[in-house]
Amino acid sequence: MQSLPHPRWHNQGEAVGPMSRAAFARANAITPGGSMRSAPFFAPQPPYAMRGEGCWMTDVDGRRVFDCANNFFSLVHGHAFPPVVQALHEAIDRGTAFGLPTESETQLAEAIRQRSPELEQIRFVGTGTEAVMFAIKAARAITGRPMIAKFEGAYHGAYDYAEVSLDSSPENWGDDPVSTLYAKGTPASVATDVLVLPFDKPADCQRLIAAHATRLAAVLFDPLSSRIAMVPATAELCAVLQETCRQHGILLVLDEVVSYRLGVGGAYQVFGLKPDLVALAKIIGGGLPGGAVAGPARHMAVFDHTKGKPPVSHGGTFSANPLTMVAGLACLAAYDQAAAARLNRLGESLRAMLGEQFMRRELPAQATGMGSLFRLHLRTSAITSYRTSLPSAAEKRALAAIHLAALERGFLLTPNCSGALSTPMTDDDIHDLAAAIAESVEEVHRETPWK
Ligand SMILES: Cc1ncc(COP(=O)(O)O)c(C=O)c1O
Missing domain, CATH: 3.40.640.10 (Type I PLP-dependent aspartate aminotransferase-like (Major domain))
Known part of the structure; x- marks a missing residue:
């Protein structure tokens, strides 16, 4: 599938627009916490999705978002395949x-x-x-x-x-x-x-x-x-x-x-x-x-x-x-051998690019994962288990801020800053994704360093 033009993610601005805010206010009256599932919620509120096509989503305010959450990794071909x-x-x-x-x-x-x-x-x-x-x-x-x-x-x-x-x-x-x-x-x-x-x-x-x-x-x-x-x-x-x-x-x-x-x-x-x-x-x-x-x-x-x-x-x-x-x-x-191998290769190159960017920008962060799955951690020490990965309070706050900063640039990760790639994604997309994540990490680290 042909990839749509990339959003001008430097100019995206607010992560959540007025239509999403109205939708959330209405939902708050009918469901606890304003969200029918806990997982997609993040503070102050998520935008509301309207439609999706391939690796792109459009929210109810018409903002286009590059989707790495893929409904919690369930969409391997993106939306409306x-x-x-x-x-x-x-x-x-x-x-x-x-x-x-x-x-x-x-x-x-x-x-x-x-x-x-x-x-x-x-x-x-x-x-x-x-x-x-x-x-x-x-x-x-x-x-x-x-x-x-x-x-x-x-x-x-x-x-x-x-x-x-x-x-x-x-x-x-x-x-x-x-x-x-x-x-x-x-x-x-x-x-x-x-x-x-x-x-x-x-x-x-x-x-x-x-x-x-x-x-x-x-x-x-x-x-x-x-x-x-x-x-x-x-x-x-x-x-x-x-x-x-x-x-x-x-x-x-x-x-x-x-x-x-x-x-x-x-x-x-x-x-x-x-x-x-x-x-x-x-x-x-x-x-x-x-x-x-x-x-x-x-x-x-x-x-x-x-x-x-x-x-x-x-x-x-x-x-x-x-x-x-x-x-x-x-x-x-x-999702045959060729598709899986290609997607796994994109995942490997994303993690490698993130590693390079974090090193070059001197950021205390790393990306773990395998195949088309990745997750961000805000420390450089070896991560081998739940215990060695458990974020500190400062890291938790920073991850939430990075998630929002990425969304402001038009990239949706899961609220704990993990993601799954989908087959419509291209090498260029992955390059842009790595840059957007690294830039978001840098911005948050500059404003409120966690380390
Ligand atoms: C590893 C794992 N097992 C089980 C589940 C539960 O699946 P479901 O949300 O479809 O009930 C999930 C959901 O994210 C999961 O990640």
Whole structure:
């Protein structure tokens, strides 16, 4: 797709215009905090989107923005990708959802299996949260054990067990990671059924898993977790998890909700892992809500409802709805080896350019990430884990200011200054993006240095 002319980002001015301000004032009366989701909110308020095309968005004030948030990394081809739009147009005329299966669900499942042969069978769900939840329930049912292990700081959606130690802090995180509850009111028993692991200490992971092995159903693992600083898991950690799980009959459950985009066959192939179950979402829905649990047939049999009540019942009114299925199919068909390799190369060059710019401008900042995913950190020390990446109060304030400064230049990052590239982006776009981010970091550092 041809890239539209670049916005004159030096002249963009205010990040939020009067129409967005009016929209936010109206929303405040009908929803807590004026935003239907917490994730897109940032102070003082976000602009309101009106339309998108490729890697560009237009807000309700008519400001054009280069979009690196891509609805929290779910749009790998950007907005209104023509093959997805066409597939949706054709499907919507036939009806949006049925109390019967459609062939489109088999087609998308087959397309995923063709890319990832170890994912022999699939069940579609509505979101990434559900995908992780059903993978955990399946692991418990398969092993007959109650506990899961997960990594400190890792985000896996909103299931109580998956939320444990999402926001641990120095006051409560302990030496070996302590299981801390996230949502207020979560039963304390949830914490006792979750073992928390340190991402940068494979030997400790091995020791902790072994100590709880007889009660552990699964190790839940995202090898490129955005909340663990978006630093890739080391080969050593991957090998330790694979082997320790095998040794103790614990299922290795991969959360590839975001990291699936790292390669055509998903993150497990990129990291050389052999998963027992995988949770998918985001790009497999082609921009529509969707997710999946997938894995070897012997494990997926836990959902089989044909022999009476299955070990794990799985329904979902909109699971496998035909709109998501056709959108996902069109999206994945266009995300082939060449497209994934090109996007990963753009990501590598973005991170390299940011590194050079930060060094040249003498800014205490670095960009982590892998493939088409990146995240900004306001320190130069080595980042290997949730703990070593946790921003100080001054860094948090500076990240929020940098996010706004980038938006003023016409570039949208997620509020914590991470992003995902999309296939319509060009080398020139990436060059401009790196310059805009570096300039935003420099401006904020000049005005309120965090270090
Ligand atoms: C790694 C990971 N797992 C699970 C989820 C939950 O997905 P969803 O927002 O579709 O429920 C997310 C969402 O961002 C995620 O990043």
